[in-house]
Amino acid sequence: MAEWIKGAGSGRLTDLVGLGALTSLVPRQVLDEAIELHGCREERVRKLPAHVMLYLLMALCLFADDDYEEVAEKLTGLLTAVPGVRWEPPTRGAVTQARQRLGAEVVREVFERVARPAATEATSRAWLGRWRLMAIDGFTLDLPDTAANLAEFPNDSAGGYKTVYPQARVVAISECASHAIVAADASGCWDSEQTPAYSLYGRLTPEMLLTADRGFCSFPAWQYASSTGAALLWRVQAGLHPYRLKIWTTDPGSRSSPSPPSCADRKRTGCETTPAAAMNWIRTLR
Secondary structure, X not given: OOOEEEOOOEEEHHHHOOOHHHHHHOOHHHHHHHHHHHOOOOOOOOOOOHHHHHXXXXXXXXXXXXXXXXXXXXXXXXXXXXXXXOOOOOOHXXXXXXXXXXXXXXXXXXXXXXXXXXXXXXXXXXXXXXXXXXXXXXXXXXXXXXXXXXXXXXXXXXXXXXXXXXEEEEEEEEXXXXXXXXXXXXXXXXXXXXXXXXXXXXXXXOOEEEEEOHHXXXXXXXXXXXXXXXXXXXXXXXXXXXXXXXXXXXXXXXXXXXXXXXXXXXXXXXXXXXXXXXXXXXXXXX
């Protein structure tokens, strides 16, 4: 079989699989560690071992308009150049079976190990002062109309109507300059964006400035995201009217915290809302 190369050393032919960009950004060692962690190592020699399937999944995302066979040929193209070896790219059915054997958890593990911001200090428009510009947003994906997908993602939307296909709502945090996604999660399309977003805030770091649209703003989300040390710049709903807040100064070292005026104080003084006053109170609390 063409699965082994005999020469100065011996090893599986599929050990040579890789696209230059993929293998430089996602080292084989990272894949092997994730495979061992989740027990996905194949028990016998296959044309699509686990690490090759992981690279193939990444290549399928890079070449989204090509079919399985074309992407597999791109990924394994160098194998045809090995002297004395005849290599045939895997069929569509073989790819489908390999994806089912691999499962989802090892793919998630690899993503969480390698997903990092890509911009450097020299990257244009990647920074605002000392902060790395990040954004969080969501979108929906149509899924294959299978029984398993319908069980996990029923085709009823948040608007109360049936969708043609099962849909997943995906929320991701990405770097504004490079568009590199550093964290992502998915749920059913009936969930609001806040549901999967809440699981992502723990990936923030103090160097980041996270921008968000008004659909993400809530007190628990703000509290959790700000606890990471990241700076936040979020839109709020038009109907949100923070009260004008008075700042109480305290002696240095005092444990007392500034407090917003009471309802009676607001009625007595007739204070109007100003965003600057609200932000001053937020900054003082932090």
